[in-house]
Amino acid sequence: MKNYCAFLRGVNVNGTNMKMAEVCQVFTDAGMQNVTSVLASGNVIFSSGKDATQLKEVLEKAMSQHFGYEAFLFIREEKDVLAMLQNDPFPVAEHCHNYVFIGSQKIEELLSDAFQKAIKADNEKGKTVNSIFYWQIQKGQTLGSEFSKILGKKSLKDQLTSRNINTLEKIIKKFS
Structure with a gap:
């Protein structure tokens, strides 16, 4: 099991x-x-x-x-899930949200490409670590970010989802 x-x-x-x-x-x-x-x-x-x-x-x-x-x-x-949490490349910042994208194989390549092409908001960062894409965005700018619009694309609905890093912390605690 x-x-x-x-x-x-x-x-x-x-x-x-x-x-x-x-x-x-x-x-x-x-x-x-x-x-x-x-x-x-x-x-x-x-x-x-x-x-x-x-x-x-x-x-x-x-x-x-x-x-x-x-x-x-x-x-x-x-x-x-523990590795996703531990590998977050962005330090926790009071003014930012950290997200992890969970999806099908190679989805991090599409996300990385989309992030590179997107116009960035202040303090917005994206990085792939061990085939997982991480995103940091200033609080209040999440939905307005050009990159965030990728989550709403109907063509990707079966390929990815995202979670705030705080959610991963809660999940890890529940495993214990």
């Missing part, structure tokens, strides 16, 4: 509303064990003997059927 975190895309935004207790029940009904959620933004911790590829298929199908929407989620082992 391995510990995993499922990062769901588009939960409790744009009219896709779901209670985390119900999401956890869907995971349990799909055969996952030790299921719990972290925040209401679609972070589900669980245990399973299956690999991440199998889990993605099973859980996306279960979520889609139960909630009647096209579910997209990204599965990471506990050790990978």
